[in-house]
Amino acid sequence: MYQPLQHVVLWMNQVLNVSSNFLSYSTQFQTSSSLSNTTILDFDANCSRFASEVNIPGVKLHFTQYVPGGTNLSFPENHLTCGIPYQTVSSDICRLAMTVPTSESSEISLEAWFPVNYSGRFLSTANRGFSGCILYNELEFATSLGFASVGANNGHNGTSGFAFLNNPNAIADYTYRSVHTGVVVGKELVKQFYGFPFHKSYFLGCSSGGRQGFKEAQDFPADFDGIVAGAPAFRLTRIMSWGGALYKATGDSGSDTFLTPELWAVVYDEVLRQCDALDGAVDGLLEDPGMCQFTPETLICSKGQTSNCLTGKQAQTVRTIFSPFYSLDGQLLFPRMQPGINTKKQVPFYFEGVPWELTEDWFKYVVYNDTTWDGRNFSVADAMIAAAQNPFNIETWEGDLSAFAKKGGKILTYHGLQDFVISSELSQLYYAHVSRTMDMPPRELDSFYRLFYVSGMDHCRGGDGASAIGQDVGSSAGRDPNENALMAMVRWVEEGIAPEVLRGAKLSTDGSVEYWRGHCKWPKKNRYTGHGSITDENAWQCT
Numbered sequence: 368m369y370q371p372l373q374h375v376v377l378w379m380n381q382v383l384n385v386s387s388n389f390l391s392y393s394t395q396f397q398t399s400s401s402l403s404n405t406t407i408l409d410f411d412a413n414c415s416r417f418a419s420e421v422n423i424p425g426v427k428l429h430f431t432q433y434v435p436g437g438t439n440l441s442f443p444e445n446h447l448t449c450g451i452p453y454q455t456v457s458s459d460i461c462r463l464a465m466t467v468p469t470s471e472s473s474e475i476s477l478e479a480w481f482p483v484n485y486s487g488r489f490l491s492t493a494n495r496g497f498s499g500c501i502l503y504n505e506l507e508f509a510t511s512l513g514f515a516s517v518g519a520n521n522g523h524n525g526t527s528g529f530a531f532l533n534n535p536n537a538i539a540d541y542t543y544r545s546v547h548t549g550v551v552v553g554k555e556l557v558k559q560f561y562g563f564p565f566h567k568s569y570f571l572g573c574s575s576g577g578r579q580g581f582k583e584a585q586d587f588p589a590d591f592d593g594i595v596a597g598a599p600a601f602r603l604t605r606i607m608s609w610g611g612a613l614y615k616a617t618g619d620s621g622s623d624t625f626l627t628p629e630l631w632a633v634v635y636d637e638v639l640r641q642c643d644a645l646d647g648a649v650d651g652l653l654e655d656p657g658m659c660q661f662t663p664e665t666l667i668c669s670k671g672q673t674s675n676c677l678t679g680k681q682a683q684t685v686r687t688i689f690s691p692f693y694s695l696d697g698q699l700l701f702p703r704m705q706p707g708i709n710t711k712k713q714v715p716f717y718f719e720g721v722p723w724e725l726t727e728d729w730f731k732y733v734v735y736n737d738t739t740w741d742g743r744n745f746s747v748a749d750a751m752i753a754a755a756q757n758p759f760n761i762e763t764w765e766g767d768l769s770a771f772a773k774k775g776g777k778i779l780t781y782h783g784l785q786d787f788v789i790s791s792e793l794s795q796l797y798y799a800h801v802s803r804t805m806d807m808p809p810r811e812l813d814s815f816y817r818l819f820y821v822s823g824m825d826h827c828r829g830g831d832g833a834s835a836i837g838q839d840v841g842s843s844a845g846r847d848p849n850e851n852a853l854m855a856m857v858r859w860v861e862e863g864i865a866p867e868v869l870r871g872a873k874l875s876t877d878g879s880v881e882y883w884r885g886h887c888k889w890p891k892k893n894r895y896t897g898h899g900s901i902t903d904e905n906a907w908q909c910t
């Protein structure tokens with residue numbers, strides 16, 4: 368057992384600037400530049416020494432590395448498909464890299480990044496897609512805010528689903544075990560490294576990571592005090608099938624049902640013409656896509672018209688995409704793609720005339736264990752087989768969050784209204800499911816579970832609107848809880864002040880704020896009051 372050193376405690380006190388009032392420590396902390404050189408040297412030495420002192424059964428620590436703030440850290444061993452070859456680290460950290468077994472024949476790669484300017488808070492990052500990738504950018508985001516953070520590789524390396532082939536252990540790691548194992552180990556490492564335990568525990572993730580956050584709330588309610596989960600991939604098998612269904616709707620690029628990027632641009636203009644003003648403001652953003660019952664038939668070519676218009680078959684393609692996806696026996700498999708995705712700027716990969724890679728991977732490597740399965744043959748019958756299979760309950764659709772709520776846990780979830788990967792309607796379906804399962808109306812769910820829709824946000828980030836809510840390293844206008852979703856969660860957990868709106872910034876390319884907009888807490892919707900500039904957040908009202 369690592370023994371806390373006197374100077375560790377001393378610099379902890381220096382960093383935290385607290386003594387007896389630890390729990391009331393606010394969301395502010397000192398930057399490492401205000402620490403003395405002696406403190407940094409001690410931290411560096413402790414980081415090096417820790418490699419021989421860590422003692423957790425099963426954990427194989429490969430190295431520890433002191434990383435001074437400003438270092439551009441490269442990851443030569445990171446799988447190329449992960450797309451994170453390097454990461455600038457803004458604060459002084461101790462980096463620990465290890466493997467941890469998850470069964471007799473499986474393991475995760477785990478990294479722990481422990482900042483000098485530790486706020487006393489633990490945080491787990493998550494993953495994306497099928498990725499077996501440690502999200503170093505999210506570790507940087509969290510450590511820059513003072514969290515002692517961990518990130519794991521989901522039990523495999525790279526973004527392909529190939530690792531799942533005849534390998535239930537890899538699927539179990541992906542579904543729940545990688546994150547949970549990382550949390551158990553990470554929390555113990557925090558205690559051994561800093562010499563005293565964290566006081567609150569947090570989760571940050573989006574997409575597959577959003578699903579991992581809800582999986583934790585459902586199955587391991589003690590793991591976190593606060594969970595920030597974006598665009599959660601609930602109903603994962605159905606997302607895979609929906610991808611197959613969307614491809615079948617468009618057909619191959621040569622088929623008469625297919626729309627070119629030029630035609631998708633025409634469709635987007637028509638969506639805005641029909642629905643942009645429904646929220647009171649013609650600003651290129653739909654605040655409430657639920658009000659948009661899009662009629663693509665207005666785009667059918669008039670006699671003699673040969674461009675910028677659709678055939679009847681193409682209009683059917685668009686109508687199918689903006690309609691729910693049903694099973695053979697009439698059950699809802701997946702909600703519609705919400706209107707308002709900007710298909711003028713970017714045609715979603717579902718519409719590109721080839722089967723979506725993840726759909727093919729899921730059916731090849733999980734559903735059928737058949738590497739010859741061809742996404743062009745996808746049918747609704749396949750969707751039903753996949754949904755019934757639901758390995759390790761990856762659907763993450765449990766509606767009872769009472770264990771998590773009872774211990775005081777909080778969930779803040781957000782979903783972009785321009786999300787072209789996971790329909791934003793999925794989040795309100797899950798919200799309604801929890802509401803009915805727990806017999807709680809929204810005003811009671813508010814005590815522990817809040818959903819915010821973010822207009823003009825693509826999948827997890829980006830988009831045309833005020834989408835920088837403080838969810839990742841490139842989507843933050845500040846550290847203040849009023850401008851940062853993660854710090855808003857901290858304030859909710861530690862001070863009991865829950866966010867009524869989630870403020871988002873529209874960032875220009877140089878990172879400056881063009882305007883703010885307050886995103887409403889579901890089921891309220893944003894509406895322009897008609898008074899003041901459209902880019903003035905006070906000109907909008909949640910009703």
Ligand SMILES: [Ca+2]
Pocket residue numbers: 642643644645646647648649650651652653654
């Ligand atoms: Ca609008």
